[in-house]
Amino acid sequence: MGQKPSKSVxxxxxxxxxxxxxxxxxxxxxxxxxxxxxxxxVNQKFCALVGYRxxxxxxxxxxxxxxxxxxxxxxxxxxSLMSGEISSYSLExxxxxxxxxxxxxxxxxxxxxxxxxxRVAIIEDLRPQQKATLQQRESAxxxxxxxxxxxxxxIVINERGIIESFSPSAESMFGFSAAExxxxxxxxxxxxxYREQHxxxxxxxxxxxxxxxxxxxxxxxxxxxxxxxFPMELSVGEAITGDTRLFxxxxxxxxxxxxxxxxxxxxxAELMHVARLGELGQMGAALAHELNQPLAAIVNYLLxxxxxxxxxxxxSPRISEAMEKAAAQADRAGQVIRRLRAFVARRETDRRExxxxxxxxxxAALALVGAKSAGVTTRLMLRPDLPPVVVDKVQIQQVLLxxxxxxxxxxxxxxxxxxxxxxxxxxxxxxVTVTDTGPGLSAEVTQNLFQPFVTTKPRGMGVGLSICRxxxxxxxxxxxxxxxxxxxxxxxxxxxxxx
Amino acid sequence: xxxxxxxxxxxxxxxxxxxxxxxxxxxxxxxxxxxSCREFLARxxxxxxxxxxxxxxxxxxxxxxxxxxxxxxxxxxxxIVMTGQGDVPIAVRAMKAGARDFIEKPCSDNVILDSIRNxxxxxxxxxxxPAIAKRVAELTPREHDxxxxxxxxxxxxxxxxxxxxxxxxVEIHRARVMEKMAARSLSELVRLALAVGxxxxx
Numbered sequence: 077m078g079q080k081p082s083k084s085v086x087x088x089x090x091x092x093x094x095x096x097x098x099x100x101x102x103x104x105x106x107x108x109x110x111x112x113x114x115x116x117x118v119n120q121k122f123c124a125l126v127g128y129r130x131x132x133x134x135x136x137x138x139x140x141x142x143x144x145x146x147x148x149x150x151x152x153x154x155x156s157l158m159s160g161e162i163s164s165y166s167l168e169x170x171x172x173x174x175x176x177x178x179x180x181x182x183x184x185x186x187x188x189x190x191x192x193x194x195r196v197a198i199i200e201d202l203r204p205q206q207k208a209t210l211q212q213r214e215s216a217x218x219x220x221x222x223x224x225x226x227x228x229x230x231i232v233i234n235e236r237g238i239i240e241s242f243s244p245s246a247e248s249m250f251g252f253s254a255a256e257x258x259x260x261x262x263x264x265x266x267x268x269x270y271r272e273q274h275x276x277x278x279x280x281x282x283x284x285x286x287x288x289x290x291x292x293x294x295x296x297x298x299x300x301x302x303x304x305x306f307p308m309e310l311s312v313g314e315a316i317t318g319d320t321r322l323f324x325x326x327x328x329x330x331x332x333x334x335x336x337x338x339x340x341x342x343x344x345a346e347l348m349h350v351a352r353l354g355e356l357g358q359m360g361a362a363l364a365h366e367l368n369q370p371l372a373a374i375v376n377y378l379l380x381x382x383x384x385x386x387x388x389x390x391x392s393p394r395i396s397e398a399m400e401k402a403a404a405q406a407d408r409a410g411q412v413i414r415r416l417r418a419f420v421a422r423r424e425t426d427r428r429e430x431x432x433x434x435x436x437x438x439x440a441a442l443a444l445v446g447a448k449s450a451g452v453t454t455r456l457m458l459r460p461d462l463p464p465v466v467v468d469k470v471q472i473q474q475v476l477l478x479x480x481x482x483x484x485x486x487x488x489x490x491x492x493x494x495x496x497x498x499x500x501x502x503x504x505x506x507x508v509t510v511t512d513t514g515p516g517l518s519a520e521v522t523q524n525l526f527q528p529f530v531t532t533k534p535r536g537m538g539v540g541l542s543i544c545r546x547x548x549x550x551x552x553x554x555x556x557x558x559x560x561x562x563x564x565x566x567x568x569x570x571x572x573x574x575x
Numbered sequence: 576x577x578x579x580x581x582x583x584x585x586x587x588x589x590x591x592x593x594x595x596x597x598x599x600x601x602x603x604x605x606x607x608x609x610x611s612c613r614e615f616l617a618r619x620x621x622x623x624x625x626x627x628x629x630x631x632x633x634x635x636x637x638x639x640x641x642x643x644x645x646x647x648x649x650x651x652x653x654x655i656v657m658t659g660q661g662d663v664p665i666a667v668r669a670m671k672a673g674a675r676d677f678i679e680k681p682c683s684d685n686v687i688l689d690s691i692r693n694x695x696x697x698x699x700x701x702x703x704x705p706a707i708a709k710r711v712a713e714l715t716p717r718e719h720d721x722x723x724x725x726x727x728x729x730x731x732x733x734x735x736x737x738x739x740x741x742x743x744x745v746e747i748h749r750a751r752v753m754e755k756m757a758a759r760s761l762s763e764l765v766r767l768a769l770a771v772g773x774x775x776x777x
Contacts, residue, residue, distance in 0.1 A: 365659050368659050370590055372680035373588070374594070374681070376595050383601035549637075552639070
């Protein structure tokens, strides 16, 4: 049991004393100490707090187990207490545990006057509280780091619309500093007429609970400090703690997205326009090419016939005349084609050094816009080390667009839909292949695919691939198609690395 | 008139092949036709006196690629390249790759037969480079510009636009160029230009 407290002290001592039992059962540390700072009695809780047995503590100076930095302050308070200046004091001080750890605690001491005055101290372990505070701080810091990092701006307002917090992203989005914004009504971030109406929106929500934006999100217009407005996507969350209601708004600036969407639309329109013009011209070219062949044959036959006639003894001059006239008409048709060719050639081609990967990426992005690409996995297998090619960008993209669109269309009703566009360089040529997982085409159809006015589509004109062929051949390359063993088609074309 | 020269005709169009073979046969040559480069390359050995009429637009292997392949295999058959109207840039590349001549289909005259006759005679060394260079030197700067546009295959209107002159003026310059260069055809002009190292622009 150890040493008993001094008899001279009026303190509960007997083990069965109800005060004694209360004293021991207390969930809080309690000790008595004399004017000389020596401990007279300690309870279990206090022993546990500092890690000593009761007998180790009794008669020990309380300052011995007090953190050295806190001793002076403790002594000062004790002196005030002893002199009667104060009747009690409360101090956050640190004890030194037997194992050396520091125990933060709140000590509340009061003086018991009598023949032998002594102090009663109640010691409250502050560790659980500190831990909670630390956790709170940590989670607050974590929240803050998220708050600072989200690309979306975050604004917290209270029920009356007053801004309570304003994230760094919000600062750069709206041009207000957090200091300027906090405390202001959130309506300063809105253009008219919302600016005038926002308070009534809040009011209506308070009254009816009808949600117009909370949890839904919509695209609205924001106004920056400089008065300019911008499209933004707003989603609002609500938090209720106790009887305060806070609204958190997440805001995404859509200026960039709208700009890029507009750019894509514009590019597409441009390409479509050029494609249509080009299609006309290329159709003319394809037509000219196709007419040229039979015409060349006619002329050759006539030339041969004329030569053969000359070897015969007596030929009617009428026959020779008819031959001459036929030749003249063939010549005339040739002139028409020549003019058509010249007309087509007037669309100046603009060949520059281009990066094939870039061409493919852009064309694929354009071709994939729209519903046709839904459910299609696209794989672009590009090589960063491809040499540049000298091509007319728009024309080659027209070819790519055509092939990719065809591939997407071919896979319309396929279960597996994978579009693969691959580029590789070999023998001074860059080969681009477009592979689909559609039903594929028969060898017979494949043979005539690039002929004008041959089509596999119900409403097709049959000019797309023949145009692709004219373009690729005009660049000094080739285009061909092969069925895939596993189903689907591979369309490939080459363009020379050096023009 | 008969000739033991064989004319190989390589074109993917049946009627063109047939009509060409009739034409060259009417002129006394032997004709052999092929629908693809592969077929032609499988034909061996080649007779000593032969000439190849080659369409540049062939499926699978272009005329230019065939020329490369022939060079690789050491096949020394003179090649006459046939192009559609206005395919001069491709024709020029074929010429640089060693073709003896190019003809634009259809030809209204006996251009084909003339071209074959020329191709079958060894390249004329009489009009050597200095002689051609002398002709080039006699061109005015404007005529020189027009010649470059011609060998690049540009039609008159494009040439006019490029040089900032009227199409009518271009026509006059063209006639002067042909006259001064003593060229009877565009293909001959291209041949002469290539002989003195004039590279067609673009």
